[in-house]
Amino acid sequence: MTDDPITDQLRSLTRSEDSLSSDASQKILRAALAHASNRTVQKAAEMIAEAEVASLNADLVKAYWRLKRNPLKKDPGCLGKTAILKALVQVEYADMDVFRDGITYQQLEPHWKGEIDSAAELRGVCAIGLVHFTPALEVLNHCAVLLSDPWPEARLGAAQALGALGQIEAGPLLRLKLRTGDSEAEIHGECCSALLKADREEGLAFVKQFLTSHDADQCVQTALALGESRLPGTFDILRNTWGRRSELNVRESLLLCIGLLRTTESQEFLLSLVDKRDIRTAADAVKALRLNGPTGDLRERTEAAVEATESDALLRTFREEWLS
Template sequence: MAKSRKKEEMLSLLSQIQENPTTEEAIASLRQVLNSKYSVAIARTAKIVGKFAIVELIPDLVAAFARMMVNPTVTDQGCLAKKEIAETLYRLEYSDENLFLEGIRHVQMEPIWGGKEDTAAHLRGICALGLVRMNYSDVMNELADLLADPKPEARVAATRAIAYSANPQGVPLLRLKVRIGDPAPQVLSECFTALLQLAPQQSLPLVASFLVDSEEQICELAALALGESRLDAAFDTLKNWWERTRSAELRRTGLLAIAMLRHDQALEFLISLVAEGKDLDAKDAIAALSIYREDYELWQRVYKAAEQRADISFLQAIAMQS
């Protein structure tokens, strides 16, 4: 009971000082919490330190992280404190690679009903970003290992970290990953996006190859990644694929991807479908163009195109998207 009361007292203290935590007295209280053994309170304190950039508490964060690494399933259940500490140190541009290396390699298996679960995947992802930000010399090897992590969350983080690095050395890793596949569609989606960021011209044909002879979900992910890329060359690729596709769902996705390009040519094509396309294509084009409904001038063009059809249902479709 005494331990529980002490933890509640610390949490209550944090609630009281979080609006103005930069006074000398408040910083002393935050330091006291960071030096405690209550991981929930330490996690909350780390958030406050990060939010207000209290850099004088960085050594205390580092010390707390080290303590939470000792018998971690007991001292820091759920990896709560270590995740928040790493996040804060990353945001405060902490530049000692040892902590991030320890974090990116940390696996914390905790008991759950029917077995055990690794609770450190998010920590590994944050530490990957920390190593990239500080230009750690061997970061690509660390990210390659993380890209093969058992946890999808960590693999997604590895992909984002490779994109964040803007390092062309990451391109072969991503190309290999998409070639061998991944059971988690989100990982492939992030790989598509990262490839189109790091090496747009050479990656466009690779991503486009997943528009055909792939599962429908993978086709959709490839199309949306191409749309998000805003590459000029992606328009013809998406348009030609859309014209050959028979699946109604994929055709809707294709028009959305074309809208996401945000090019004049793409917008003109969609507006022409509203005015002259088949009924279903016209309504799908209206839905795709709805991402611009806050653009009054463009939305008026869509409205005028729909008026040409002399069918009130198309004007109603526009009203529903507004």
């Protein structure tokens, strides 16, 4: 408990749409959004986002503009404003003025490593917010700027926005970004995912080249994007890559990506690897098979394959993955 009644009341609320839609709950949330503590504002906005309560949109926007006045004092770390904009994205807020403001907003703050821009994630969130209610060209123009942003959080948001846009017009921009590269493998992976959504056929042919990268993280992120896409032909690409890569951690990750496909051919391939001649690979395959979930008799077939190896270590892996 704290000495602040609003913060205490906020903590007592149940995080569900029905609970937060009541008059009493909304009164507490409004008070929390107007609170002097940006962390209280952050928590209120996160609760609104989780329950997708759209009736407090005006209060969220009002809190955003309030926190922008003297922001280093009112909202250090940009915690409140970022949470507010995430909530507005979640409830599909259609007035774009707040997102257009935030997409170019910077908040430079002192840091022990030097000055940082705490609004970088906020800019990325705004790119996502603009996707559904603004012309595609406007989104593309903003994302072109953000993809070269010095802060990775902004670049990541831009890649996610282009994936949400899902239009073929995003293809050239994503290809350029992928060819010029990024220091963050996660951003490379998001760009791969976005291209596979924007241009399914040509995108697959372009993305698969990065599976041969000498950068193991880039290879894995590419494979993850391919696995999540579940596009036709992806299984053969990932299986062949697994056969060519020698790094143990990369091979394990590639099998997990194959597991994400959740197809009959991917399941049969993974089951074929549960063999006593290579217990490490067998364990990786068991973990990958678990990603298929409770599909038909897959659990029983996996257990039977594990028991046939007579490996206690592999049996422990099976029990940890499937029975815990």
